[in-house]
Structures are given as C-alpha cells and as structure tokens.
Amino acid sequence: MAQALRISETLENAPVKAKASKVQVFYGAKQALTDIDLEIPQNHVTALIGPSGCGKSTFLRCINRMNDIIDGCRVEGDITIDGVNIYGPGQDVVQLRARVGMVFQKPNPFPKSIYENVAYGPRIHGMAANKKQLDDIVIDSLTRAGLIDEVKDRLDAPGTSLSGGQQQRLCIARAIAVKPEMILMDEPCSALDPIATARIEELIDELRNNFTIVIVTHSMQQAARVSQRTAFFHMGVLVETGATEQIFTNPKDTRTQAYITGRIG
Amino acid sequence: MVSDHIVKSFDDELNQLVSKIAEMGGLAERQLADSITALSRRDEELANSVIEQDARLDILEEDIDAHVIRMLALRQPQALDLRAVIVALKISAELERAGDYAKNVAKRALTLMQTPTVGPAANTIVRMGTIVGGMISNVIDAYLHADTIKAKEVRARDHDVDQIHTSLFRELLTYMMEDPRNITACTHLLFIAKNIERIGDHVTNIAENVHFLVSGENIAEDRPKSDFSSSTIVAVEDKAK
Ligand SMILES: Nc1ncnc2c1ncn2[C@@H]1O[C@H](COP(=O)(O)OP(=O)(O)OP(=O)(O)O)[C@@H](O)[C@H]1O
Ligand SMILES: [Mg+2]
Numbered sequence: 001m002a003q004a005l006r007i008s009e010t011l012e013n014a015p016v017k018a019k020a021s022k023v024q025v026f027y028g029a030k031q032a033l034t035d036i037d038l039e040i041p042q043n044h045v046t047a048l049i050g051p052s053g054c055g056k057s058t059f060l061r062c063i064n065r066m067n068d069i070i071d072g073c074r075v076e077g078d079i080t081i082d083g084v085n086i087y088g089p090g091q092d093v094v095q096l097r098a099r100v101g102m103v104f105q106k107p108n109p110f111p112k113s114i115y116e117n118v119a120y121g122p123r124i125h126g127m128a129a130n131k132k133q134l135d136d137i138v139i140d141s142l143t144r145a146g147l148i149d150e151v152k153d154r155l156d157a158p159g160t161s162l163s164g165g166q167q168q169r170l171c172i173a174r175a176i177a178v179k180p181e182m183i184l185m186d187e188p189c190s191a192l193d194p195i196a197t198a199r200i201e202e203l204i205d206e207l208r209n210n211f212t213i214v215i216v217t218h219s220m221q222q223a224a225r226v227s228q229r230t231a232f233f234h235m236g237v238l239v240e241t242g243a244t245e246q247i248f249t250n251p252k253d254t255r256t257q258a259y260i261t262g263r264i265g
Numbered sequence: 266m267v268s269d270h271i272v273k274s275f276d277d278e279l280n281q282l283v284s285k286i287a288e289m290g291g292l293a294e295r296q297l298a299d300s301i302t303a304l305s306r307r308d309e310e311l312a313n314s315v316i317e318q319d320a321r322l323d324i325l326e327e328d329i330d331a332h333v334i335r336m337l338a339l340r341q342p343q344a345l346d347l348r349a350v351i352v353a354l355k356i357s358a359e360l361e362r363a364g365d366y367a368k369n370v371a372k373r374a375l376t377l378m379q380t381p382t383v384g385p386a387a388n389t390i391v392r393m394g395t396i397v398g399g400m401i402s403n404v405i406d407a408y409l410h411a412d413t414i415k416a417k418e419v420r421a422r423d424h425d426v427d428q429i430h431t432s433l434f435r436e437l438l439t440y441m442m443e444d445p446r447n448i449t450a451c452t453h454l455l456f457i458a459k460n461i462e463r464i465g466d467h468v469t470n471i472a473e474n475v476h477f478l479v480s481g482e483n484i485a486e487d488r489p490k491s492d493f494s495s496s497t498i499v500a501v502e503d504k505a506k
Contacts, residue, residue: 220341220343221341224343248343248344248347249343249344249347249348249481250344250481250482251344257267257344257345258268260343260344261270261342261343261344261345261346262270262271262272262275263267263268263269263270263271264268264269264270264271265268
C-alpha cells in the first residue's frame with residue numbers, strides 16, 4: 001500500500017515528457033485515431049493497451065514520426081516533447097528518432113556483428129571521437145541491457161546468432177546506445193519465453209530511471225507489472241487513462257472493464 | 266449489467282464461488298438461530314447438533330480458500346473479478362468466525378441447562394439473536410444482488426445490536442448484585458450476549474465487503490459506535506432503589 005501510494009505520488013508530480021493533443025491519424029481515407037489527448041510522464045513507464053487494430057502501434061509511431069514513412073498516412077494534431085511540437089516546421093526527423101528510440105515486436109538485429117549492431121547508431125550520430133569511446137558506449141549499452149555477460153566473448157559473432165530473448169536485449173542495447181530520452185516499445189516480449197520476458201521487464205523497470213518509456217503490450221499482466229500509467233485504446237479512441245493500479249483494480253469505463261477482465265465488450 | 270466473460274468457464278467458476286458463499290451464509294444463519302433456540306428451550310439435543318454442524322462451515326471455508334487460490338493462479342482475475350474473488354475469501358472467513366461464535370453460544374447453552382433461569386434476560390438474547398440472524402440473511406441477499414443500499418442498512422442495524430448488548434450487560438450485572446447465586450448463569454449469559462454481538466460485527470464487515478465489491482471503494486462514513494458495555498458501571502446504589 002505504502003509502495004502503491006508512493007508510485008502514484010511520484011506519478012502525479014512527474015513532469016510531462018510528451019504530450020499528444022487532438023491527434024488524428026488517417027491511412028488514406030480511413031481514420032485510425034480520433035482526437036487522442038495523452039500526457040506521458042517523464043521517467044515513468046506508460047502502457048498502451050487495447051484490442052487488436054485499436055491503433056496502439058499507430059499512436060506509438062506518431063511519437064517518433066515513424067508514420068511519415070508509411071505511404072498515405074497522415075497525422076494531424078500536435079505532439080510535443082519537452083513542450084516543442086515535433087510536427088512543427090523545421091523539426092529534424094533524424095534527430096528526433098535519435099531522441100526517441102524504438103524497439104519492435106520481433107527482434108530485428110542488423111545482419112552484422114553484435115558489436116556493430118550497437119555501434120552503428122553512435123557512429124552515424126558522431127557520438128564517439130575515437131575507437132575507445134565507441135567501445136565504451138557499446139560495452140555500457142550492452143551492460144545496461146543486461147546482455148554483456150552473455151556476449152562479451154563473442155562481440156564479433158552475428159547478432160542473428162543470438163536467441164530471441166538475447167536479440168531483443170540487443171535491440172534494446174542498440175536503442176539506448178544513442179542516449180535517447182524516450183524509448184517506444186511495441187510488444188517487445190511477444191516472441192519471448194517467461195524468463196526472457198521477466199528479464200526484459202526487469203530491464204524496463206531499471207531503464208525508466210534514465211528514460212521515459214512507452215510500451216504497447218497485449219499482456220494485461222505485463223502492463224500491470226511494468227507500467228505506472230496505463231492508457232486504454234478502443235476503436236481508434238483513447239477511452240481511459242489512469243494510474244495503472246487504478247485501471248487494473250477499478251476502471252471507470254465499462255469498455256475498459258470489459259477488456260481487462262476478458263468480457264464480451 | 267456486467268456482461269459475460271469470453272471464456273465461459275470463468276463465469277462458471279465465479280458462479281460456483283457465489284453459491285458456496287450463499288450456502289455458508291444460510292448455514293451460519295441457521296447455526297445462530299438453532300443455538301438461540303437451544304438456549305431458550307433448554308434443548309440439549311439441538312445444542313449438540315449446532316456444535317457438530319460447525320465442522321461443515323469449516324469445510325466450506327477451506328473449500329472456498331482452495332477455489333480462490335485456484336482462480337487467482339489460473340485466471341489471474343482483474344478489476345471487479347479480482348474484487349469478487351478476494352471478497353469471497355474475506356466473507357467466507359467472516360462467516361466461519363460467525364459460526365464459531367454460534368457454536369460457543371450452543372456450548373454455553375448446554376452449561377446453562379444445569380442452572381436455574383434468571384429473570385427475562387434470555388428473552389433479550391432471543392431478540393438480539395433474531396436481529397443478528399436477520400442481518401446475516403440480509404447481508405447475503407445484498408451480496409447476491411450487489412445491493413449496496415441493503416448492505417448499508419445491515420451495517421446500520423448493528424447499532425441496535427450494540428445498544429441491546431449494552432443494556433443487557435447492565436441488566437445482568439444487576440441480577441448478579443441482587444443474588445450471588447445468579448453469578449454463574451449471568452456470566453454465561455454475558456458471554457453469550459457478547460458472542461452474538463461479535464457475530465453482528467462480522468456481519469457488518471461482510472456488509473462493508475459487499476460495498477467494496479460493488480463500488481471498488483471502501484465505505485466512507487465511520488460506523489456509529491454504540492456498544493458501551495466496556496465502559497459500563499453499575500453502582501450498588503443503583504439497584505437499591
Ligand atoms: N500501413 C497501414 N495502412 C493502412 N491501414 C493501416 C496501416 N497500419 C495500420 N492500419 C489500420 O489502422 C488501424 C490501427 O492499426 P494499428 O496497427 O495501430 O493497431 P494496433 O492497436 O497496434 O493492433 P495490434 O494489437 O493488432 O498490433 C487498423 O484498423 C489497421 O488496419
Ligand atoms: Mg500493433
């Protein structure tokens with residue numbers, strides 16, 4: 001109880017890292033999201049939940065403008081990060097994606113060595129002045145992703161030679177190597193076993209000290225375990241947002257209740 | 266109001282849990298009524314049967330415990346389902362305790378059969394028992410129908426039980442002062458009254474659980490405190506006049 005109170009207090013006092021206002025997304029003529037207003041608290045984990053096709057991934061992709069590369073996709077409304085509209089004029093999308101990293105459902109390491117997978121981002125963003133600095137970033141990122149012990153003797157092995165869970169942690173190491181401010185995760189554990197899932201969840205819990213995290217998950221238990229704030233989407237609408245504890249113990253909207261308790265909505 | 270689960274067996278398991286609670290409630294109510302009847306009619310056989318039947322409440326409680334643990338592990342219930350499962354666990358514990366008190370009333374009724382009757386105190390106890398029995402029945406109704414208004418009424422009724430308990434306490438103290446030969450019987454009657462009053466408290470807890478089950482929130486207002494037996498003093502002069 002004391003623990004729960006502490007979490008909701010820090011949640012209330014947390015600065016807003018990102019804020020969506022009246023976000024609408026269209027794929028051609030089809031509207032996928034309507035009037036989404038959502039605040040994402042800094043250094044917390046926000047979970048996006050909802051039935052398949054409700055627009056979770058679409059919303060996640062708005063936060064680092066990944067929808068820009070989808071043909072026919074149009075985004076309206078504002079998303080600010082630290083108060084600056086990322087859809088405003090003169091925004092550098094490459095720079096944005098360095099600030100807002102992404103981890104996908106299926107681990108997708110580059111067909112390169114473990115080392116190169118992590119070194120790639122820092123190198124293209126000019127974050128290391130020399131080989132030593134680059135080595136340090138790679139080791140540090142692999143350490144923070146909880147992978148270093150398993151790969152330190154085989155940094156030259158291909159990333160694809162790792163197990164699924166290890167590959168996902170490699171992708172997380174790759175995402176954090178460029179020192180982003182936010183990390184977006186789209187069902188990062190859906191291909192992993194319970195042990196690998198637990199390791200990723202533990203990692204997420206640790207990462208939130210340094211990053212702001214938004215995670216899409218189909219596992220109610222996972223949302224309940226890793227997030228402090230939960231947003232429930234339904235048919236392109238944001239139905240309810242609240243402290244995770246509240247959403248999972250006493251949701252206000254009947255649609256939320258039906259969804260999380262597995263009822264016919 | 267609440268729709269069914271997509272997985273039908275989940276609903277079946279929740280319904281079974283509710284029936285088991287209803288069964289426990291019915292049994293606890295009857296145990297109390299029988300123990301009071303055994304007391305007022307000096308019915309030894311009935312008192313013994315109450316003492317024996319208590320094991321059934323214990324078995325039902327264990328059964329509900331196991332059912333709840335299985336549901337928590339296998340269904341991982343959320344929100345109102347989680348409340349339903351947790352509340353069932355708590356209500357069954359309250360009913361089991363209520364049953365223990367009824368059994369204790371029956372035991373003391375057996376002892377009292379060996380002493381002469383004192384005053385009309387037994388009538389007051391019958392009245393208390395009837396009120397508390399009605400509370401059990403109403404609180405189970407409130408539970409079955411998710412009726413928070415009824416649950417609140419049950420909770421308010423406990424006030425009357427406390428008042429009767431306090432006045433009975435004074436009455437029994439007076440008998441004891443009148444004639445020390447009454448002390449044995451009166452002491453047992455005092456404990457019986459206390460047992461029934463405690464059952465009322467457990468029923469009140471159940472009413473609060475029903476409120477939580479339905480609303481997801483704890484009942485707000487403080488319950489009025491009307492059992493003053495713990496601070497009651499009867500001075501010798503009181504009875505002199
Ligand atoms: N590239 C696309 N072109 C056209 N429509 C799309 C595209 N991507 C998504 N959609 C549509 O937008 C809606 C939201 O899709 P989205 O992928 O955001 O859902 P989701 O909540 O992530 O679902 P899931 O849980 O299945 O991953 C769906 O109706 C989907 O068909
Ligand atoms: Mg998706």
